[in-house]
Amino acid sequence: MMGSENADVFEETNLNAAKEEMENLVLNGSDVNGDSSNSAYRSAMSTLSNVHDPLSPLPTVLTPADSDPLTAPSSYIEPPSYADVIFSPFDETSDSEINGGEDSSLSPDSLSRSPSSSSSDYIKITVSNPQKEQETSNSIVGGNTYITYQITTRTNLPDFGVSESSVRRRFRDVVTLADRLAESYRGFCIPPRPDKSVVESQVMQKQEFVEQRRVALEKYLRRLSAHPVIRKSDELKVFLQVQGKLPLPMSTDVASRMLDGAVKLPKQLFGEGGASAVPVHEVVQPARGGRDLLRLFKELRQSVSNDWGGSKPAVVEEDKEFLEKKEKMLDLEQQIINSSQQAESLVKAQQDMGETMGELGLAFIKLTKFENEEAVFNSQRTRATDMKNLATAAVKASRFYRELNSQTVKHLDTLHEYLGMMMAVQGAFADRSSALLTVQTLLSELSSLQARAEKLEAASSKVFGGDKSRIRKIEELKEAIKVTEDAKNVAIREYERIKDNNRSEVERLDGERRADFMNMMKGFVVNQVGYAEKISNVWAKAAEETSQYDREKQSS
Amino acid sequence: MQSPRSPSSQPYLSASVTDPVKLGNGVQAYISYRVITKTNLPEYQGPEKIVIRRYSDFVWLRDRLLDKYKGVFVPPLPEKSAVEKFRFSAEFIEMRRAALDIFVNRIASHPELQQSEDLRTFLQADEETMERFRFQETGIFNKKPADFMQMFRDVQSKVSDAVLGKEKPVEETTPEYEKLKHYIFELENHLAEAQKHAYRLVKRHRELGQSLLDFGKAVKLLGACEGEPTGKLFSDLGTKSELVSIKLQKEAQQVLMNFEEPLKDYVRYVQSIKATIAERATAFKQHCELAETTKLKEINLDKLMLTRSDKVGEAEIEYREMKAESEEATIRFERIVKRMNEEIVRFQEQKTEEMGVAFHQFAKGQARLANGIADAWRALLPKLEAASSA
DSSP: OOOHHHHHHHHHHHHHHHHHHHHHHHHOSSOSSOOOOHHHHHHHHHHHHHHHOTTSOOOOOOOTTTTOTTTSSSSSOOOOOGGGOOOOTTGGGHHHHOOTTOOOSOOOOSSOSSTTSOTTOOEEEEEEEEEEEEOOOSSTTOOOEEEEEEEEEEEOOGGGSSSEEEEEEEHHHHHHHHHHHHHHTTTSOOOOOOOOOOOOTTTSOHHHHHHHHHHHHHHHHHHHHHSTTGGGOHHHHHHHHOOSSOOSOOOOOHHHHHHHHHHHHHHHHTSSSSSSOOOHHHHTSOOSHHHHHHHHHHHHHHHHHHOTTOOOOOOOOOOHHHHHHHHHHHHHHHHHHHHHHHHHHHHHHHHHHHHHHHHHHHHHHHHHHHHHHHOOSHHHHHHHHHHHHHHHHHHHHHHHHHHHHHHHHHHHHHHHHHHHHHHHHHHHHHHHHHHHHHHHHHHHHHHHHHHHHHHHHHHHHHSTTOOHHHHHHHHHHHHHHHHHHHHHHHHHHHHHHHHHHHHHHHHHHHHHHHHHHHHHHHHHHHHHHHHHHHHHHHHHHHHHHTGGGOOGGGOO | OOOSSOTTSOOOEEEEEEEEEEESOGGGOEEEEEEEEEEOOTTSSSSEEEEEEEHHHHHHHHHHHHHHSTTSOOOOOOOSOOOGGGTTOHHHHHHHHHHHHHHHHHHHTSTTGGGOHHHHHHHHSOHHHHHHHHHHHHSGGGSOHHHHHHHHHHHHHHHHHHHHTOOSOOOOOOHHHHHHHHHHHHHHHHHHHHHHHHHHHHHHHHHHHHHHHHHHHHHHHHHHHSOTTHHHHHHHHHHHHHHHHHHHHHHHHHHIIIIIHHHHHHHHHHHHHHHHHHHHHHHHHHHHHHHHHHHHHHHHHHHHHHTTOTTHHHHHHHHHHHHHHHHHHHHHHHHHHHHHHHHHHHHHHHHHHHHHHHHHHHHHHHHHHHHHHHHHHHTTHHHHHHHHHO
């Protein structure tokens, strides 16, 4: 008979049988014992299983606009029922969301919410097909293995040349891309790249990690391509289109950059004005090492002359408007963090509700089966029917809660997205601060050089006929002053440029954020309404089926 | 049964448990209830009577009924102990009151139990008398003469078992009764599981309510950071979220009282039936053993009569006494069987009715909740639509 080892299997098969029973019970309105009408059953089954899977395409039937009550023939204006609407915040791009194998996460497509951009612009990036590859190495043991991802781009943007391209990249390449963009687009709100950190293997299976990373990469690249300026950048184009090894210089350490850049210093300083159009070939070379070099060099000197262990000199920010804006942004970030956390709790609570409702339904299914099997009296059979009605409603409600939740996740994910964008804003502000620091550093350097020059001149003029060594020193200082003066001017131009970038970016972001948040709220609320209506219908039916037990009218 | 006062009216007996009041202080604090009886039965002192009772009085009544009406499924009582801090919360007190009300009414509408003298005492006696009765139960007078006899017989039956070489316990094994026992034991498991999930569902309502409350607060703060129109929209969203939260908390309480509690009551009832099954087993055992012992005494008597012993007289008396006892035991057992057969029918019908009511209320409550939630959120849509199309 049933040994204890078999008990678990028995339990499980029982449970599976009960679950199956549950499916049958839900679908066949009338009977418990499974003699269903076939065609209706099958079509109901397929619809139900589609609806059940949160990742599968959702039927977008009515949109609120379609059922405009003002154009309806009847004179009674009833608010449109949202029970038939499954709202997706990107209704226009809903077909692009429905792709097999793609993640169902929120993705800011190029179809911008702002009315100014043309809606025919299109760029779609997909990250897929992770594969293990091995580094070529001379050692016997062989090189490290790493994962590459296939990155496919489909676009009609003229800058890109080809409408479709596909490359293989590894995570290190993404880091490089991010670093290059950070350098080229100072002052811009650049979407932050996925974390480098590798999760402990105990915590996550390699497969899970790779999948998580794939999703994160896709999100990141899509965000980049959604940025009106960055999507046109050479760095991104190179990353997305150039086959083979990524021809962008990797982030190297400061020292070697200093050495590299020192030679190019004068050329860089007197190069083509600002950072606008840079020929592509320069992008792929160690560019701007000169500028960085100068800044870093000075800052290092400054901190050394101040104090060995001292921190970098603080930037003196006097722009009140900027400080206020920064303060506001910090506050906003805090509230987004908070809201995002509460959103997570909400999602969990909705999930739990759905789960428990389902378990309750299942328990009553079992009871129904039990009473029917053991029935001696008619009262038992009646009770079994009542239980079945309750169980059916509970199971249906449970499914709706879970569907509602997967939609809620999509909408409230906007909050998570903006956490990333707040980081981008911080980055933009940091660029501004560091540019200002460069200016201030150079100014102070300039004034100290001038002071020394004055001192030397004063001392030298006291010696009749001149002091050969002092005169030489003064000449050197004057040369240095000229160079520093020019550097200061470049730095000021850079600072102003970054300030402008900041301003326009923050403004752009504010507008986008407003639109995105409104969409989020709308989507969230429409879903809540729609599913509440569906759940209400389910229970109204069960109440109807048990209406013989209505005692409210009889209460004294 | 016609009442001499109003010959045309049907006999009725109804009671209600109302007005819980906290009395006493500190550790000694307890809740007292008003029990109002309305009846036209002649055994009662008038058409209406109000008395004050406390939980232990109900326990007394139940114990008396269990003792006197073996075989009847005496209605269960709500649990005695509760977590200390919860014991005097308004919800707990109300739930207990409702459960006690149901308890008394079930007894009053049970064809046998309603005739109980102890019930009359419970419904009519003044508080001092009631207290006296209650203390008697817990005193040394707890052991009734019947119990001593039982103890004696237990010893005796062990002896006769050994003498007769019987090892295994005596048990009733008819297929119908086996089926019933199996049903009851299985039912308890299924019901316990359903009740567990019902309780969890109450918690889920509360948790969802709490998370919506927190979410509402958070988005309000977020709205304060944003300019218009987003700021106002967030503020409205937050307010609605808080409103929905309240609805959920209210429904949680309803589900607890009208759905989870009836399920718990169902479980208690089944446990009470299990106790009755145990009583029946004891009665059966007694009936069997006394029958055996009587037979032995008869055999012994016959032997003595053959040998013309002078112990015959004594033996005859013993035999007659034992026979009487045995017949009593058989009657007791058969009464239990008869009662149980009637009770099981009543029980099934009663439970179908009560659970039907519970299901209906639950479904209605959930429908109302969902409608309320839909209405609340829907109110935001015009503004949201206007803002996003602007």
